[in-house]
Every structure is written in C-alpha cells, then in structure tokens.
Amino acid sequence: PAFAGPSGSGFVVQVAAVRTRADAETIAKRLSAKGYPTFITTAGANLRVRVGKYGDRKEAESIAARLEREERVSKPWITR
Numbered sequence: 001p002a003f004a005g006p007s008g009s010g011f012v013v014q015v016a017a018v019r020t021r022a023d024a025e026t027i028a029k030r031l032s033a034k035g036y037p038t039f040i041t042t043a044g045a046n047l048r049v050r051v052g053k054y055g056d057r058k059e060a061e062s063i064a065a066r067l068e069r070e071e072r073v074s075k076p077w078i079t080r
Contacts, residue, residue, distance in 0.1 A: 005039050005050065011060035012052035014077040015067055017043070024049050031071065036063075 005012065016027050024047035028038040036051045051067065054060040057078065064076040 006053040010053035012050045013064045015073045016049040017046045
C-alpha cells in the first residue's frame with residue numbers, strides 16, 4: 001500500500017486508525033486485494049488506512065456503506 005494519498009481534490013473513506021505499521025499494512029493489503037484503492041497516512045502516533053479518492057461525496061458514501069456491509073468496517077469516516 002502507498003504512503004501517500006492520490007493527488008487532486010475529492011473525498012476519501014477512512015477505514016481504520018491504528019498504532020502500528022504492521023496493522024495498517026494488514027488492513028490495507030486485505031482491502032487492496034479486493035480492488036479498493038487503498039493508501040496509508042500518518043497523523044501523530046496513528047496510521048490511518050484510507051480508501052479513495054472519489055469525485056463526489058455521494059460516491060464516497062456509497063463506498064463507505066459497502067465497506068461497512070461487506071468488509072465489516074466499523075463506522076467508516078468520509079473526509080477530503
């Protein structure tokens with residue numbers, strides 16, 4: 001998984017915030033293998049696993065609902 005988000009504007013879905021690189025990579029690899037465009041960012045002590053970038057919020061919301069339903073992601077967060 002990449003450690004830089006896609007360039008340009010749009011929305012991303014955050015699926016996890018974890019403390020270890022190994023945990024972040026495990027989640028990102030699992031989602032990436034299922035076709036989700038996954039990347040990891042850092043925020044202080046946390047690593048954030050994110051999916052996207054989507055052109056509009058409605059598309060991001062659709063992906064978030066799918067991740068919640070099919071991948072059991074608890075409370076995905078949509079951000080820019």
